[in-house]
Amino acid sequence: MQIALGLYPGFTALDFVGPYQVFSAVPGVDVVLCAESKGVVTDDVGLVWLDIQHTFAETTSPDLVLVPGGLMTAKVIAEGHPIVDWVRLAHDHTTWTTSVCTGALILGAAGLLRGIPATTHWTAYDALAGYGAQPTEQRVVIEGKIATAAGVSAGIDLALTLVGRIWGDKIAQAVQLGIEYDPQPPYDAGAPSKAPRAIRDLVAAALG
Secondary structure: OEEEEEOOOOEOHHHHHHHHHHHOOOOOOEEEEEEOOOEEEEEOOOOOEEEEOEEHHHOOOOOEEEEOOOOOHHHHHHOOOHHHHHHHHHOOOOOEEEEEOOHHHHHHHOOOOOOOEEOOOHHHHHHHHOOOOEEOOOOEEEEOOEEEEOOOOHHHHHHHHHHHHHHOHHHHHHHHHHOOOOOOOOOOOOOOOOOOHHHHHHHHHHHO
16 A cells, blocks of 8 residues: 655645654555655755655555645645645545645645535634635544544544554554554643633734
8 A cells, every 4th residue: 555645845744744653654554755856845944854755746646645734835835836736636546635734725725625524723724614625623534535634743643543444443553552642731722622712812823
């Protein structure tokens, strides 16, 4: 099984690293990092530099596509980045087409979310609705063969959910234990419905 993680300049590191860690722990899985062209792609902070060895043109029929979000997602879409067309074309061949955080906007721009429930980072709900999706605060949303995850850290939940569906609960539980994913956050402010208004306003302003 080939799992393709589609990258672009300005992706958020944890959006792809979490799922990458989960999927790469499953024996026999071919995990491919691909981008518009071979060479260096940087994250939205500019500190993570990835030397990409596979292009979108070389990765046309993956079984599972995952697109991370990032602070540059809206710009990437506005500039007509090839990742949008790649997702649209790859979707014809995938068993699963998935996104983390604002990566859902790329799925939306590819025309894949019209009329269906989906999730993204909470600050991008309106943008997601603009593509015809029905935004929800659920951490992971599965609709047919499309799976979307909420902001950043939710990518780990998405990947474990998919491992369970594809390879079964025992494999998913083994991977979870292997990466010791046992969230016990020190604060209960990880969703907009839980965080105090002042904190929501602060984050919304920072992510502007």
